[in-house]
Amino acid sequence: MCKAGAMLMPSIFLAINLGWLGNSGLAQNALAPSPPQIGLPPSNQQDAPKVPLSWRLIAYGMTTDKTSAKKIKDQWTLAIPFERSYKTLNATLSQLGFTIVSAYPAAGQFLAQPVNAVNTSGSGQLVIVAKPVSDSETTFLLRIIGDTKTLDPRNTDQIPQVMTNLVQRGEDL
Secondary structure (H helix, E strand, O other), X not given: OHHHHHHHHHHHHHHHHHOOOHHHOHHHHHHOOOOOOOOOOOOOOOOOOOOOOHHHHHHHHHHHOHHXXXXXXXXXXXXXXXXXXXXXXXXXXXXXXXXXXXEEHHHOEEEEEEOOOOOOOOEOEEXXXXXXXXXXXXXXXXXXXXXXXXXXXXXXHOHHHHHHHHHHHOOOO
């Protein structure tokens, strides 16, 4: 009996290590630890979703692509250096009820939307490109993307005039 017990022990050990116990899964579960529970990190409800960068392709196309250039709603030139374009544009948009939600000032590309817009993906947005004409002049291009029904056309039409008034009064500095 002692010999049988001694012989039985190694064979069970081999059966467990080599997985000979069939489909019961006992061998796999006995040897492998269970994986840790992995999930997404907790979401901070206060974080705003990031704006997709596809608007940057549109902005780039406004200055290089003839097809995209046909979709430009408005174009105007102001007697300001390119370096002042961001401050001037920001002051103008805030007066008209817009906010800049994404910007790449070095390229003169700006994305704005109404201050009261709930989400950024479906509401109408303004893509504005500023490009230097000379050391003292900058041209602005305006295109509307998204749902135009969410934008007040009077506000978008007033952007060039409000910017001109700010520059003339020196309030954009």
